[in-house]
Amino acid sequence: MPTAPVADQQRLLDVQDADLRIQQARHKRDHLPVHAQLAELSARDTVLDDEAIARGAEVTDLRREVTKAEDDVQAVRGRADRDRARLESGSSNAKDLQALQGELELLGRRQSDLEDVELEAMERLEVAEEAHSRVKAEREDLTKRVRELEHERNVAVRALDAEIAEAEAERAAAAEGLDPALVTLYERVRAHNGGIGAAVLTGTTCGGCHMSLNPSDIKVIERAAPDQVVRCEECGTILVRKAAQ
Numbered sequence: 028m029p030t031a032p033v034a035d036q037q038r039l040l041d042v043q044d045a046d047l048r049i050q051q052a053r054h055k056r057d058h059l060p061v062h063a064q065l066a067e068l069s070a071r072d073t074v075l076d077d078e079a080i081a082r083g084a085e086v087t088d089l090r091r092e093v094t095k096a097e098d099d100v101q102a103v104r105g106r107a108d109r110d111r112a113r114l115e116s117g118s119s120n121a122k123d124l125q126a127l128q129g130e131l132e133l134l135g136r137r138q139s140d141l142e143d144v145e146l147e148a149m150e151r152l153e154v155a156e157e158a159h160s161r162v163k164a165e166r167e168d169l170t171k172r173v174r175e176l177e178h179e180r181n182v183a184v185r186a187l188d189a190e191i192a193e194a195e196a197e198r199a200a201a202a203e204g205l206d207p208a209l210v211t212l213y214e215r216v217r218a219h220n221g222g223i224g225a226a227v228l229t230g231t232t233c234g235g236c237h238m239s240l241n242p243s244d245i246k247v248i249e250r251a252a253p254d255q256v257v258r259c260e261e262c263g264t265i266l267v268r269k270a271a272q
Contacts, residue, residue, distance in 0.1 A: 029208060029209070029212065029255075029256045030252070030254045030255050030256060031205075031206040031208065031209035031254060031256050032206060032254060033253050033254055035205050035206045035209055036209070036225075036254075036256065036265075036267050036268075037267060038201055038202075038205060039205065039209065039210075039213055039224075039225045039265065039267060040225060040226075040227065040267055041197070041201035042198055042201045042202045042205070042210075042213070042225070043213075043217075043223070043224060043225045043226070045194045045195070045197045045198030045201060046198060046217065046222065046224075047222060047223075048190070048194040049191055049194045049195060049198065050222045052187050052190045052191045052194065053187075053191060055187060056183075056184055056187040056188070056191070059180060059183055059184070061176050061179050061180040061183065062180065064176055065173065065176050065177065065180065068169055068172060068173050068176070069173075071169060072166065072169055072170075072173070075162055075165055075166045075169065076166070078162050079159070079162045079163060079166060082155065082158050082159035082162050083159055085155045085158075085159070086152065086155045086156055086159050089148060089151055089152040089155050090152060092148045092152075093145065093148045093149050093152050096141065096144050096145035096148050096149075097145060099141045099144075099145075100138060100141045100142055100145055103134055103137050103138045103141055104138060106134055107131055107134040107135065107138065111131060113127055114127045114128065114131065209256065209265075212224075212256065212265065213225055213265060216258075216263050216264060216265060219263065220235065220262055220263065220264060223235045223236075223262075223264055224264065224265060225264060225265040225266075225267055226259075226264050226265070226266065226267070227266075227267050227269065228248065228257075228266040228267065228268050228269070229269075231245050233259040233261060233262065233264055233266060234264075234266075235259055235262050235264030235266075236259060236261050236262035236264065238259070238261045238262070240259065240260060240261070241260075244260045248266065248268070253268075
């Protein structure tokens with residue numbers, strides 16, 4: 028068995044405690060619920076952005092369509108006004124007047140049809156503009172919510188960063204001057220055990236894996252000198268004995 032001063036083994040528990048707090052705070056910082064909320068809102072914003080572009084293009088097309096319909100109606104109305112003026116002037120012969128009358132009837136029907144087209148286009152434009160406005164309003168609400176969540180995230184992250192910095196300082200103080208071989212072993216075990224490198228042996232129970240050691244292993248540990256570094260046969264964790272205090 029490797030050896031290390033009893034005091035170093037005891038201080039290793041302080042290092043472990045600090046490492047666990049650092050690990051837990053980092054995990055909490057990286058998995059704050061607000062991160063998932065922001066990711067969800069970001070995905071929704073992408074959808075809304077695409078929809079806003081599509082709705083905007085639809086509105087633009089419909090405005091052109093309405094403008095064309097208005098121009099068509101105005102052109103027919105202008106032609107009818109000119110024909111009506113000629114008809115009312117009485118300057119044309121009877122045959123021409125009859126032709127003008129017939130053309131005015133045709134223009135009247137044509138104007139009525141075009142006005143229907145214009146009205147239908149305007150109604151579709153109104154619907155499209157309302158849909159576009161709803162999308163823009165939703166994006167504005169979403170942007171506001173994102174700013175709120177980003178502030179919430181930043182506050183939480185700053186608090187956890189401060190917690191991590193404090194634990195790191197405590198860890199550095201606890202680890203200062205420890206037996207290098209003991210620290211190396213601890214780091215190796217901790218990397219293998221998901222963060223647990225050292226734990227207290229309470230009775231026959233390992234504080235790392237919480238398994239009860241078998242009697243033969245307990246006897247070996249009991250016979251070991253105080254400065255001998257003992258480990259759990261189940262998980263490999265360095266076991267710090269209370270009797271070593």
